[in-house]
Structures are given as C-alpha cells and as structure tokens.
Amino acid sequence: MVKRKDTQGLSEEEFLRQYNPNDYIRPSVTTDLLIVGVARDYSSLKVLLVKRAEHPFIDSWALPGGFVQNDETAHCAANRIMESKTHLRNVYLDQIYTFTKPDRDPRMRVMSIAYLSLICEPDEMEESNKDDEAWFNLSFTDDSIELSNKELNTRIVYRLKKESFKNGAIKYENFTASLKSKQSLAFDHIEIVIEGIKRLREQVFYGNQAFCLVEKTFTLPELQLVYELILNRPLYKKSFRDMVSSKISETGGEKKSRVAGGRKSKEYIMKER
Amino acid sequence: MVKRKDTQGLSEEEFLRQYNPNDYIRPSVTTDLLIVGVARDYSSLKVLLVKRAEHPFIDSWALPGGFVQNDETAHCAANRIMESKTHLRNVYLDQIYTFTKPDRDPRMRVMSIAYLSLICEPDEMEESNKDDEAWFNLSFTDDSIELSNKELNTRIVYRLKKESFKNGAIKYENFTASLKSKQSLAFDHIEIVIEGIKRLREQVFYGNQAFCLVEKTFTLPELQLVYELILNRPLYKKSFRDMVSSKISETGGEKKSRVAGGRKSKEYIMKER
C-alpha cells in the first residue's frame, strides 16, 4: 500500500513529527461531581460539598472535583475523585454537561466536565462531617435552590428565574440563578447543580436512577419518598406502585418503618433483567 | 474587608501571580458537529461529512469540527463552525457528550465536545456536494449503521452490537460498532454519530426536535415521515396526529404532495407558546 501524502507533501510519520500542539489553545480540564444521596430519614436529598482551602473562591463551598490526568478518561477521573472522597467504587456516574465559559475560572482557561453520581450510604454520610467536607441538604423548587447544613450553620440560597430562549425552531426553558445568601458556591458550580438535578428529574421516570439512592433491598414507601424528593411533588401511592411493579420483586422479608405505629412494609429488590 | 490568606499565606492577587498553569495537563479541545437534515423526498436522514485533507485519517470522512478558540465557549465554537459550513445561523444546537479517550487522536491529547445540530435546508443540501464535503444518507438500525453517498460511490458501514453494563445499581444499554466497509469514519466519530442519534431518539417524543427538520410550514404527512425516520419505525397515522395536535395549528393553506394523485394536505405551523 502506497503511503498517502497530504497537501504539504508529507507522509503520516513526517506529519506527526512536525506537528506542534502549541499552535492551538489548550485549556485545563477538570471533572466536577454532583454527588447526590438521600437523608437517612428520607426528608431531603443530600449533596456532598467541599470547602475550598485555596484561591480562588477560598472558603467557599464547591463541588468535589479535580484535573483530568494523562492517560485517563474524564469518566476515569470522575471515578478516581469519587473513590478518594467517598471510598465507594462502581457507583452510578453519568456525564451531565461540559462547562466552557472562558472566564469561569479567574486563573486560566478551565473547562469542566460535570458528572452526576448517585449513592446510598446513609451511615458513611453522617460520620464524614469534617470541617472542609460536608453533606448539605438540597431543596430545589421552581423559585429557588437551597443547600444547607445545620451543624455548620451554613445556608447557600439562590433565587431561580425561568427563562425561555429559542434553539432553532423550538423553545427551550432554562433556569438562571441569582445569589440570595451571604455564602455562595464557588465558580459556576450552581449551574452544575441545576443542570444535574434537571437531568435527574427528566430521566428518573423512564430510567431506574432512583434505585441507586435506596439500599439493595428496600420498601415501597422508601422508594416512593426517593421519587418524590427527586421530582419535588407528591405521588399517588397506588399509581406509583403500579408504575414500579414491573421493575421489582418481593424478597419475602419485611421491614419496620422508623416511625412509631403502622404496619410492616414488604421488602423488595430490583428485578434483574 | 480583610484579605483572606490561604494555606501558603498568600492573598488572592499574590496567589494568581505565582500560579503556573503548566502544572496541569492541558489537552486541546475541539467541537465536532453531527449536523442532521432530511432528504427532500423524506426518504432518509442526512448527515454532513467532510473529507480530511490532512493527517491523521487523511482521505477519511469525518464530522465537521474545529478547535475551541480563546474567549469563546464550546457552544460559540459550534455555532461558528456551523455557520462556516452551512451559512446558517440560529439553528438547533445541543451539546451531546464530551469524548475524552486519551488516544482518540494520534497527534496528542484532544478532547471533543460533540454537538447535535438539526437543520432544514433541502435546496442548499443538493448543490453543496463538493468533493471534500457532502451529505450522506444515514440509516441506523439495531444491527448496523450506514452512511452512504451514491454520487461519490461511498458507503461507510458499521455493525452494531448491543452491550449492557452496570452503572451503579442500574443496567445500561450501549452500542459498540465494528467496521464492515472499506471506508471508515475518522477518529471516534462513529461513536459521536451513535450517541447523537440515540439522544435524538430519546428526546424527540417529549421534545419538539422534529420541527427543526421540517420547513416553517409543513403538512402532517411530512412531519410524520420525519418522526418515523428518527425513530426508525412506522407510526399509526391517527395516534400520531392526536399526539402532535396540541403542538400545531392550521395555517389555512394547503399543500400538494410531490407524488401523483391524492388529496391535498392541510398546512400547519408550530404553535407559539
């Protein structure tokens, strides 16, 4: 086979030798993680935040993240960061969006590939409340988004405004956030939170993401609470049970709810296949 | 307000001055576009490909793309590339996925932020068949994906295999492609095509993407054909019309279909709101 020469009369080996990567801009690339869990009493969703010890945004809370290294994909980097923060492996991890505003980091051009992670580790969660790493309650309505931690006496609140713009022929709804509290999230991380939860809401009814937020065996009241937290609206018990019935099977076991009184719940497990 | 010093005792200005961006890997970042249109006779989806004139993958067909420049977002870059290729502005453009395999470009580390674009320009399409830029027919089944152009006598065919893997607690279906033709797509662009069409299929029923692929006014037979091309299955006429009825309104006009015989179609326009 004849070696094909290009427009400058170079073969592939010659081309690669003379090629100078510095002719193009080369931003730094990080992976930021929206790690979502559920409070032990199913009263709210939880998000893991870390307190920045360095400039820029020193002392602000941020999503855990880090630079993508040589010889690893962004997904590998997300897994690596995930394990270093939570000591969990093989958890749900899905690429959400890549954020590329030129000024999103004051140091230099940094693009961030955002990932959504869903975990169920209620025990780990409580004990891991260090000073620089904590689980925040997440509340996300149409008007506002709030990340709060009582022990740390910290509230991060943004007001949300729905804006619609055109994308080609079709209308597109989007949230814009404006800070309402003293504390704020570092960088553009509020946008990552918004985009991540939006995607989770869109997918949870047709996918099985909710099952990542409960334990391996679970009761239907528990699973329903998780759906309700994600969708931020109450669901009818019967309709919900009909909806999930094809995805689950009984284990035969029973579980007592944490509250006083009431009948025992049947225990279920996610159906294989 | 007192300037906050970090762990090394630096203020923010001092920190930014001593910060060295070269401490981290900095890949090149490109935007690649899956530009989708529809054949004038609604017989197939079309994808715009460009023939590579340089190494690597010289003479292979590739998705249009380019490096993200300083002071522009990836979305801006996608718009810029879009305009340079099609002379169209304000078309549908949606970020699909960011591809980051370390060896996806033999020259150096290049990450690609992939965008899906939907356009309706049947007249432009035909005339713009240059040697190094052409519209290919796209056929995408569960078994295979094929990009073909009759005038250029070029067929690019991949066999598809469904693979399922675990993402946390849930199963995830994925396509892996293996080349079946002499010609192939450059880089990992087949993965971009697969991911883009997958996303389009998932969204078209709940979103309004199909309206980007027909003209401003359209008939229901035309719109149904577009849905059927995207979903790769026939739809029942009545169910389809019930489904879209809330999204459209009659213009009062009528249109004759291109074929001989048959009743005139009513003309519709997408409902504002």
Added chain:
DNA sequence: ATAATAGTGTCTATCAGACATTATCTG
C-alpha cells in the same frame, strides 16, 4: 381502642395501538 402506616380496589380520563371508513385529488 386509636392513631399511624402499608397495601388494595375501583372509577375516570387520557392516550397509544390497531384498523376501518370517508374525503379529495389526478388522470
């Protein structure tokens, strides 16, 4: 017994699938 929670039954409205029928156009 009472309050609290878990689980079922059933009616309605909606909607996709399936197929049949009517309407309008060309030649």
Added chain:
DNA sequence: CAGATAATGTCTGATAGACACTATTAT
C-alpha cells in the same frame, strides 16, 4: 371511474390521577 393519498372515527388495552377502603402494627 380507478388509484392514490389525506383525514377522521372508533374500539381496545394500558396507565396516571384521584379517592376509598382494608390490613397490620405500636402504644
């Protein structure tokens, strides 16, 4: 009129919403 295409009618089965009712537990 025949053949082709557009538009509509109607039946069925599945399912979400809404609400009522029964079952089981702790105090």
